[in-house]
Each structure stands twice: as C-alpha cells, then as structure tokens.
Amino acid sequence: MNMLAVIKSNSLVIGALTAAVTATAALSAPAQAWEPTKPVTFIVPAGTGGGADQMARFIQGVIAKNNLMAQPLVVVNKGGGAGAEGFLEVKKGKGEPHTLVITLSNVFTTPLGTGIPFNWTELTPVSMLALDQFVLWVNASSPYKTAAEYIEAVKAGDEKTFKMGGTGSKQEDQIITVALQRTTTPKHFTYLPYQGGGAVATQLVGGHITSSVNNPIEAVSHWKAGTLRPLCIFDAERSAYTQKITADMAWSDIPTCKESGVDVQYQMLRGIFTSPEATPEQVAYYVDLFAKVMATDDWKGFMQNGAFNQKTMSGDDFRSWLTATEDTHRTLMSEAGFLAKKATN
C-alpha cells in the first residue's frame, strides 16, 4: 500500500512540477554531468501487456534490481489513439528531461496514418535498444513448406481468399502484408486486424486465418507445440540464435524471406526517446544508463527469448537510421493508400 501511494503521488507531482523544472533547467549551467533529480516517467505509447509494455516494465525491473539509477523509473501507459496520446505528452514536455518514451513502429505509422501533429524529430532520440523480428507463419497442418510455395498458392488462388491476421490497422503487420502483396500481384490478402499478437497466433492455430507475421515471442510456444510453422524471417540475414527451439530447428534455421525468393524486409524499432530540447549531458546520461541495462545477463536472456536482433545505436547513427526508416514507412504507406488526408488542424 505504501509503495503504491508513493508511486501514485510521485506521478501526480511530476505533472505539477513540470513548469518549475523547465524554468530552473534553463538557468542552471550544464557544466557537470547531469543526473535525474526526481522520478523519471517512462511512457509506453501502448496498452498494458503488449510487447512495448513488457520491455518497459522489464527495463524498470532491471534498473531497480541493479541500482542503475538513484531515482525510481515509473512506467505509465498512454496508448490512446495508437500511441498518439503518449507521443503528444512527451512532445508537450519541452525541456523536461525526466520523461522517457519507448517506441515501436508507431512512432512513424501513427502520425502518418492518423495525421496527428507529431513527428519523431520533435523528440530527442536516445538509443536503439534492439530490433524486433517478424516471421511469416502458417498453420502446421497447411501444405505450405516454404514462403515461395505459399506465395504461389496466393497467386493461384481466388482474390482475397487468403486471410492475413495482424495486430492493429495501418501498423507494422499490415505494412508487411502490403509489401508482401508486391510479390502476389495481381492477388491480394484479406487483412484482419486484431488487438494483440497473442490473439493473432491463436486465431492462426484455430484456423480462422491462413497466415500471420507474428513476432517470434508471440508464436514461439505454438511453434514448439507443433501447431504453427515458420516460413521465413523478414530480415536481411538469418537470426543469430542457434539454440534448438523444436526437435530439429533453431531460429537460425528459418530462411530469410529474400533467400526464399520473397524480397521483403521489415523490422520494428525498440528505441528510447526523451523530451524535446534535452541537453547533450542529459542524453549522454540516458545513453549510458541503457548501455548498462543492455550489459546485464537479464537483458541478454530477454533478447534470446524474443529472438530479437540485438542491433543497438545512438547519436548520429541513430538519427540517420530513423530518417531512412521513416522514409521507408512513408513510401510503403503511401503505396498502400494509408496516409491520412492532410489534417484540418
């Protein structure tokens, strides 16, 4: 109860003090290394229980367990409007360094798809933690053994008879589906949006959809149980994890889509941003903090469980990666007709 009360009152105080801190931050000279002086709010632009939420709460646990930060990290879910609520909140807190946000691909897709007034360049990028993989899955009782076979079947079948299930609408799963359709012309998938990746995997096991592009962690248990079959991974190279998952296959045994003749690549950003106009000292502090998190064994185990691509970067590399990736999203989404009409406000 006490614990709860403390956390609650802290998050109340954060809002109230924002203005005061903005004023003092402008006055204080950034001569020595910066450190948080009050609890840091860690915004998750998604609901509780999803991939971003899990990662945020895991990081919170790792930081607390290893005493990596003197101040507590408070996770707050702001998932309204496909994450728009969370991003707008961070954008509003200009010069407030005690706010972090963990992003997924919705940092690109939400503003493009909904037209809300937000762009990632309005935040301060901190680090890329990892890239989440996508795998093309079919039901294990289906006849398709390779991605090429499956794509051929879609091409040969009637229009829209193949159902692709995915998380959300106009987000990463549907973008991959649209990219896949380049290889199935003139045929299209019927895309069915669901609330979460776990539900998508289960619907595939139940035979209500014909394929999915679930993240590894969402489908691995069904793979082990022999009810789902991976066809290819949407990365440039095969996964680095060679530990056997089923009797005869490891993540590294799944061919890339490209080597199966389906030239589609997509990965999802798991990155950290902070408020607009954060000073270099503040960014440096957080980059260092997350480097420490990523050095723990707990983190490595977490990466392996989810078969993440452990690419990390920060600073200028990260910025140029973000710019390039945003362009990719804009191209894919405009091809698919997903871009919001120019917002009226």
Place this chain on the structure above:
Amino acid sequence: MIAGSRGNGGACVEEISSLMQGFAVALTPFNLLLMAIGITLGVIIGVLPGLGGANGVAILLPLTFSMSPTSAIIMLSCIYWGALFGGAITSVLFNIPGEPWSVATTFDGHPMARQGRADEALVAAFTSSFVGAFVAVLMITFMAPIVARFALQFGPAEFFAVFFLTFASFIGMSKGSPFKVIAAMCLGFALGAVGLDKMTGTLRLTFGHDELLSGFDFLIAVIGLFGIGEILTSIEDGLKFQGAHAKMRLSSVLTTWRKLLPYWATSIRSCLVGCWMGITPGGATPASFMAYGLAKRFSPNGKNFGKGEIEGVIAPETAAHAAGTSALLPMITLGIPGSPTAAVLLGGLMIWGLQPGPMLFVEQKEFVWGLIASMYLGNIAGLIIVLTCVPLFASILRIPFAIIAPVILVVCAIGAYTVHNSMFDVWMMLVFGIIGYIFNKLEYPLAPLVLAIVLGDKAEEGFRQALLSSQGDLSIFFSNWLVGSIMGLGIVLLTWPLISGLFAMLTRRNATKLADSGAAGE
C-alpha cells in the same frame, strides 16, 4: 467429483498427484505470507475506483523480479483475487463499482445496504465470489486441455455472437421500456466509438481534440454515472442515507450462508455462464451482466430484482469471479489474456523467462501446478480475510453521510485521474455524474449505457472482422453450429417480449376457440 464425470480415470489421478505437488510448492511460509499481502493489497486496489487490478498488478510487477517465478505469480494472482473480492465492497456500500465487473452487483447490493442489510449483501457477494472461483479452478485443474481446444474454435463471428447475446439478453429482459434501454445503449455505442477506429487505424469522432484520442474510458463513465450520480441524488434527498443502522455482528455470516443455500440453481447457472465467458474470452464484465439478466428471468422473485434481492447479488458475483478465474486458463494454455489483468500477468510470465502457451504445461510443470494450487489457497485465504472484515466495512456506513460524501468525491476524482493521468478525465467524470443524475430522474437505465461503452467496440471489432473475412456475406454468423446456436439464442432473447406476447395471444385465442367449439358441441 467433477473429475468423475469426465470418464477418464487415469488422467485424473495424474492431475491430482500433480496438484498435490503444486500444493507442496505453494505451501511454504514465504508463499503464504505473499498470499496474505497480495490479497490485502488486492482488496485495497479493488476498493479504489480507477485503480483496477490491471494497474495494481502492473505497478507491482517490477517488485517481483527478484522472486522465483512461482512466488511472483502467487503474489500477483492473489492481488488479482483480492481485487475481484474488493470490487464488490464499494458497489454495495456506496453504489460505486470499484471494478467493471461489479457494476451488476450494485443493482441489488446497494438497495440492500440502504435497507440496513449491508453485512448480508457483503457476505453474499464474497461467498458467491468464492464459489464461482472455486468451480472455475476445479475446471482448470481437470479440464484445461479440452477447454483450451474449445477456445480455439472462437473466430471473429463467434466473438460477435457472444457479445450480441449479452446485448440481446439486456434488451429482452429489461423491466422498463425496451426503448429506453435501446436509447441508453445507443448513447453508449456512440461514446464507445470515439477515438481510434481499430479496424481502419484512423481517428473518428474526435473533432480535432487531442483529449479525445483515447476515447471515453469505461472506468471514467462508471465512476461518474454511478458514484457522482449517486452523491447528487443523495444530496437532493437531504444527505440522508438509510444504511446507518447496519448491524456489525460476525454471526451474520452464518445466518446469511443459511439464506444462500436455496439459491443453488442460480449459483450453478452463474458458474456456467462465468466459466464460459472467461474462457471464450468474453471476460468477467459481460459474464456478470449476463448472469444477472438470466437470474432475473428465471427467478420466481424476478420482479423484485433491483429492490434488494439477495439473488441479484449472488448471480453477478458468482459469474464475475468464475469468469475472472477461468480467464487465466486461455492465458496459461494459449497465451491469450482473458482479461486486462491477465494481460499484465502474461507480460510478467515472459519477463520471468516463462513462455505462456501450449508448452507451459509440459515444460514448466512445477510453475503451472504451483499456480493452480495457489488459486485454491489464495481464494480460501481471500474469503477468510474479507469475511472477517465485513463488520469493519459495514461500519463505514455509520459515518455521517455529510462526512463520507466529500471523501467519496475526492476518491472518485483521484480514481478518474489515475486511469490515464489526465485532468480531462476528472472533468469528464463530473459530466458523466450529471448525466447519471439526469438518467435517474428520467428513469433511463444506466446499465445498458455502461455495457455498451465496455463491449461496444469489441462487438464492432468482431462484427467487422467477420464481415472482412467473409467478404461482406452475413451468412457467416450462421455458418456453423457454434456461432449459429449462439446467434439463435440471442435473437430469441432479443425478441422474447414479442414472442411471449404472441404466445399469450395465441393460447388465449385457442382457449376461446376451444370454448366456442365446446359451446357449439353442446
């Protein structure tokens, strides 16, 4: 006992021995301590509106990283049980549902408190909760694999059918004018539609206001409509509150238990509804509403529902707890959460390095059976803790209402703020309060409005997914026995007033015809 009916003796013995091992894992002093802490925290979380079980578990999740997975899940699931128990307390005492699934408990629980029977209502609520949970745990213990396979048959059309059934049972069974119910429900659908359209990923009905991005949260609506609305009504009544002479004796537990026994049929029916809705996963909220509606239909005292009928407390509480508990089954076996709290627990499993899904029962036997054993123990511990506190809870009503009303108002405001950490929600809560007051005055029912806000977007999602996959063909809702029978049942319930009216007319006509022919024959 339930095991016997399955006709699979060999497997049962195995399950019982696994369960015994589970008890051995769960029954360490440390775990028992965690259980007590978890239940107490959960009850507090359940009492505070806004701070739901999902939030509570999410906030405490990082604390558990240094524990073993089994201890961690025992503590977190006990918070969950505690929240399920606790949700009933404020519903009964103040007409403020602490949790979505206790909305239906207010219908009869609060009138009972107003009649000075708060202790009776609380004992009934807690006991029914326990019964519901216990039956659900028995089902998880012995039927998990079968049930998991059943859950796999649920596609979009089946989901829509379940929600349709819930709505239909409300319209067909309402006491007042069905048109008022439909009007309230439509307002709820409209409010539920605000925000992101999940099927197309575009914003709707936000009119360019960022505050409306996340739509109207159900909790805000409930806190306002019920909590603030109730306070406004009470103020009009001159701050009188007819609960002050509530008894404070522990013996009321025994007398209430005796009163509960005749309602075994309602209990069984509610357990079935609850287990079914928990697995599918419709969730605890529709389960509680559906069980209440069914109890009203089948009870000989159906007319008195809403005026303080104990059966109206038993039905929703049993179903809500049965659903809340069985919601963990699809989480363990399939990796899909049956409730928001289950979704957070699911995240916890992954953080502890466990992979929820079909292999969990095979790979992590000790963990799974420890968890199941803790469900038995946690619910027993929870029942004892909350029952001993009944006099304490009931005595809250002795505080003059003039003092308690401002406190409730503040707690409601904090609760509303907590949901999204947003001041806008607090204002919305007050607006909903005024709406609630007006609804009361004009005798429009609040429950259908709330139900539509909670389930409206899920029903819409199921409907549109189904039509997408059938490419617009409505016959998908009758394409197999499962969805066809649920939809059929829904249509019967929806048109029940018409059917029964027609039936009565026909029998009357036949009777006159018979009488006529009889007269002619003479």
